[in-house]
Amino acid sequence: MAEDPRPRETVHHGRDDWREDRVTALLEALDGIELGAHDRRIIAWLAEWEISTVGTVVSLLYRARAAGADECGGGR
Structure with a gap:
């Protein structure tokens, strides 16, 4: 069997990647909103x-944003 030339990722490193992806998704849903340290x-x-929980929260944020935009005449 040939040696895989790709660097090995640890489970911990993989979790860091997943966490970063989830943070990115949440921040994208909150784009344009001022965020404090808390x-x-x-x-x-x-x-x-x-991921299912984070996905649901992200979906709620996007739907709330869309509902607010509809109330304001479709603009952001």
């Missing part, structure tokens, strides 16, 4: 939850 701590905490 907000960012909560986002980091949420990013530790299962």
Whole structure:
């Protein structure tokens, strides 16, 4: 069997990547909203939850944003 030339990722490193992806998803849903230090701590905490939970929160944020835009005539 040939040696795989790609560097090995540890499980911990993989979790860091997943966490970063979840933080990015949450921040994208909050684009344009001013965030303080506490907000960012909560986002980091949420990013530790299962992907289905984070996905639901992100979806709620986007739907709330869309509902607010509809009430304001469709603009941001």
